[in-house]
Amino acid sequence: MDINDNIDSPFIIKVGFNKLLNQYQKLVEADNDFIVANARRVLDIADKNPILREGFSDIKLLKTYEKEIEGLLQDAFSPILTKNEIKTASVPFQDIIFNSSERFRSILKTAGEDFELKIKNMPEDQRYIIACTIILNFCYGYNLNFKRPFFYEIPDGKGIIRYYKILYNADFVEIVPKDNAPKITQEDYEELLDNFENIDLWREKFPPSSYEFKGFVISNIFDVTDDQSISNIKSSLIGEDKRKNQSFMQGFYEIFRSLFGFKNIEVGFSIYNEEEGAFERVYGAGMNSFLLNKKERVPCESALCKWSYKRLLKENSYFSISDVDKVYKNTKGKVPHIKVLHDQGFKSAIFAPIANEDGLMGILEIVSKEPWALNSINANKLVDIMPYIVSAVERSKNEEANLIEAIIQKECTSIHPSVHWRFVQEAKDYIKTEYNTGESPTFRKIAFDNVYPLFGQIDVKGSSKARNEATQKDLSLQLSLAEKILNKTLQKKELPIFEQIKFQVNAYCSDINTHFKVDSEHEITVFLKDEIKPVFELIAETEPELKEDIDDYFSKVDEDLDVIYFYRKHYDDTVKLINTNMSSLLDEKQIEAQEMYPHFFERFKTDGVEHNMYIGESITKHDSFNMIYLYNLRLWQLQVMCEMENSYYQNQHEYPLGLDVASMVLVFNQPLSIRFRMDEKRFDVDGTYNARYEVVKKRVDKAFIKGTKERVTKKGKLTIVYSQKEGEEEYKRYISFLQSKNVLDEDLETLELEDLQGITGLKALRVSILYHNENDDKNFYTYKDLMATIKS
Template sequence: MDINEHIESPFVIKISFEKLLDQYKTLINADNDFIAANAKRVLKIAEKNPVLRDGFSDITYFKTYETEIEGILQDAFSPLLTHNEIKTATVPFQDIIFNASERFKSILATAGKDFDLKIKNMPEDQTYIIACTIILNFCYGYNINFKRPFLYEIPDEKGVMRYYKILYNGDFINIVPKPEAPKITQDDFEELLDNFENIELWKSKFPPNSYEFKGFIISNMFDVTDDQSISNIKSSLIGEDKRKNEGFMEEFHEVFRSLLGLKNIKVGFSIYNKDEDTFERVYGAGMTSYLLNDLEAKQCTDALCKWSYSRLLKENKYFSISDVEKAYAKGQSCAPHIKVLQKQGIKSAIFAPIANDEGLMGILEIVSEKPKVLNSINANKLIDVMPFIVSAVERSKKEEENLIEAIIQKECTSIHSSVHWRFVKEARNFIKDQLNGIEPNFSQIAFNDVYPLYGQIDIKGSSQARNSATQKDLTLQLNKIKALIQTASDLDNLPVYEQYIYQIGRFLDDLNTNFQVDSEQRISRFIKEDIKPILKHLQTKDSLSELVDDYYKSIDKQTNTIYHYRKNYDDAISMINREMASLLDQKQIEAQKMYPHYFERYKTDGVEHNMYIGESITKENSFNPIYLYNLRLWQLQIMCEMENTYYQMQTRSKFPIHLDVASMILVFSQPLSISFRMDEKQFDVDGTYNARYEIVKKRVDKAFIKGTNERVTQKGKITIVYSQKDDEREYLRYIRFLQSKNYLDTDVEIVELEDLQAVTGLKAIRVSVLYHKSDNDKSYYTYDDLMKEINA
């Protein structure tokens, strides 16, 4: 099969490694013998297989020359980095991948066999035009900035969609016009600038198959699911609280300058008043409207021509004028928007609607005093940021004129007592500026040089326990339905009853042998769509109505299922979390008295907590490292007490199901900075290096001991994860002290952890907890002793 079949493109594509091989030619005589030998190895492969240099378009050749291609690309796809890099060798504008790193293969395998890899924001109807813009740049030197980020959307093992940004390396391609290809002139180029969506025009300038594309592309991908770059843009966007800040508009200009890659552009806004059908000025420091110029407001029909009015207000689509003077000279001077732009000396412009589902809210106006720099091509780059502008404008309506407590409650939710003083201080400044006639601004809350402490008591095997409870409930419900339909079949021998009994049997077999994530959904849909109508029918029969009523009595009204075993599981988790969180909260009162520090805890399948301690939080010149050491010892002791409390609950309350817990502490010896993120309403670490702490925190409890399949966290043990030798010595001292107090056993072990993504060199101390039957019990027991007691 030919690569070019069934695809309309200005390119005729041939896969070739010629440009890569030419680079190896220059390395044959390198001073480094290893580099020279490697270059000879690659060139020898090409010499034996000339088609790899000459090029091919038959995709079966990828299989035929699989080993040879892999050999040529060995340096680009280093075996040492293959499990870390997300990289492919591919064909332009097609989902053909002929070489890939192991990590990329693993990501695709996780997505499932039915997953169809597609570039997220590469519209099929624009692929041809994008290819033409590449030709304009490569063959004619017209540098059109159309570098929109392309993404893959790939689900992970949990079915959660993750996003991967694609960066293309075009060093190994060559594009050559065929003899019949029309030569592109300056006039052609200028005509194309205002006609990005006119596919027929582009095809007339770049006919199908009129350029030879020879080479291949290397795609490097990066996981940008949690990338903060978009949030940085969002935080700079228009809002009622922003527009009062003197520096805001200049920052906003810079956002769009960076986005479009153009230095000399300005941004304006006008608000749309739906009731009056007018555009109105936005008031604020540095804000203006190029559509209104010096007017306060203007009827939309007076500000726009008929076409542009329909485009913005009816279709909610952007439009551009790449050369205002040319448009004015060609007789468009009667168009109000052309006339007002020409009067202000504006040479090119883009007007974009700020609209949501309810309609137009305003106009984003981007202008330049240079012709052609703003056009219909780079206007497409607004697609990626307009949703955030819309969100910002919507938010702005809700964020005006809040008083101090309203600001704190709305923007920050519940604030821990240790840092509340800082929020009060900023709120007071807010009010002071307001009273002095200065436009107020709620400043960022940040604390520098604080030491983090993190701990968790996690329920082991919670997913398996939840699945097991679900299996049992579904099995119980299906057996009840099966018995009911069997009774109906005995009374009235209809083949359809037999078919439903068979189908229920299939579901029961699957539950016992092949329970999957979607099993519950499939069975629930079967009961709702197939069984419920039958039960409604059977309820009309006197001999069966009582049986149907009994079945419905066993069904939980909220979940519409039998909710017995799952209720036991949910009740157990709720009891554990409530008791653990309550104990932690009580103990924290004592810890705060020792030395104030920031504390937060949250419930998952278990209880996790974060603490930060440092000078900047206490606002006093009193911090000493001894308070950090004291808090670390306190944390370790409390984790032992929480373990004891948990298993005492099991003995005392006899949980409906047996669940084990595992405790972990993460040690991070370097101070870091935290800031309050208004959008997420929580503190988070700042900086790339500090983000390493968050990465470890999220992943370390699932880490394995190096060279084994054993998780680092284990029931009956406390695990202390660290990376510095000083931390190891410090915690071994704490452990010896707690051993003397009969909190911990003597089986201390130190293990190395498998490397996490971008994090290496982690180690862990593991030690068993000693348990007491009650708070007053002076005896102590190992985990195994305790289990014998609980199960007795």
């Protein structure tokens, strides 16, 4: 087998010892008789085996001349040092070793028969280019300084990965250009400097097999496990999204196992919450805390004894427990951190504070199920790695703080991405002004002019009536249960106070059925909490026969509200589900709409879902706005409103209560200005004229059709409110299009609305929505058909 088989390289490689023998040729002239005799011994081997000087590519010859090669390399591989030095003679760029020290052979033997020796960080795709850089150095004198540390990763007898750094000695290498090798010019060299990744260019300048490589390399190998473990810890901690990576902690364990030199080790963390004075669990894939065990949070005083508390929190010093069982026995299991280790089966441990100049941030916990494995001696290994862990925790805390702020902003004071650039711009100006003047500047007004508004809502019809009915049912049920218990009590003991309370219960029952008022709920609730509850608690103590009835009464009462919350819960849960589901659908559809053309969007949950959109040049920042994007967004809005209605009625069977919804869109053709109100942390219209739009939004869904007492919004219909003729014509075109798609029915109405306070001239288009089964888009139903299908 030839060394060069299946190898893509600019080299034809031959193992040869010519350059080494030339060194011995010089030593024959030395003054030292011993050196001369040794040199002649080596040369005599070469003279008897000329192929060793000439070089060869047949791998089998390495075995044939094994003893002779060992004789040539005796000085380089001293028998005196062979058990200490880790050294090999090998073919470069390949894992072909033909001579090695005894210690190297021992390391490989310990690794096992299945272990395959490979240089760990020699990139396959760069080997050709690395060979070319060697040629540039040897043949043309260009030193590119492309030296990179190479490593072996070899397991020891305990299965721990140990790291060995390889340093090459190339003193005995000869590289000679062959006839087909192009001569490298200065111009070629300069071109190559800027094209390291261009393999085709390197192959052009250094064609395959265009140089002869004769010789061998000596590898001096050093155990750098501690240094590499520290480097690996540093690299691991720099990586992003560590908490999400399931394999991160497993890899972290392996690094610590290499550092401490034994397999049975686990690593955990706990975070110190200074405000709460407690240790808390770190959330993430594979993250554990052995100090907390399965608890989420433990006060520091409960997790540690006084000495360990002082050691970690006050002195910021680490400590070890080399024999947990012994300490547990001596302290009778009363020391909290010893007990928690003992309960988990750990026999030795090290606790190290993760602290900076501001104080403790967390605890690094290293534990083992072997006694004495972790102790005060090997705890000193942490000195070199703790700075990296501290730095990583500092960064992690900052990232978490930023994440918390981002979540708060997203959930509570969201700045929509479409206008975020404007806030960034102002923030940069703020920082610049503060830096230049040294004074605290004001955050300037953020406004967008000439934007077109769109408003829509899908609202629960008769929500106030539905909630009142639910409230009446809950209160009636509780009052009737109370009346039954009072009747039984009066049969046992006729106290005037019980009769008076029963009279009040009957009066409230009558009020609920005849004239239930706005403040009735509060009044009755206070009566049930402040008067009924303490009386029933007294009856339960004094009349054992009634205790079961009273327990049954209280079992039906909500613990937090102190009243029966059954029918109202059904209502509240239904509205909540409607809001959640409709909002989710709207948010999902918004992603598509933003891709069509960016615009401002916000939504609000009320008894249904409302949304505002603003579109215009000042929001997009780019000179790209065209009215076609406004028309497109208006059509998109109508389609989405119909989809939301369909989605609601398709899933209505999943809601606790059967409620109806009605959809409405408000058309406003004039552009307006909006500004961000710093005090309210939201956008609002800017200026008196534009305020008319906000007034219409708030009142229009309550408007009546002119000359009637019928509300403009109606279940099963989409209502489009407008004030100008051009709006009517535009939306009739959209309606006609949606009718052709079987989204809307053919019963289009044009309606005039009663004047609202300060608002006149409003009109509306109203048309029925067609509903379809989610499994059959071909069949469409009116609202009436849909209700008949649902009830059948």
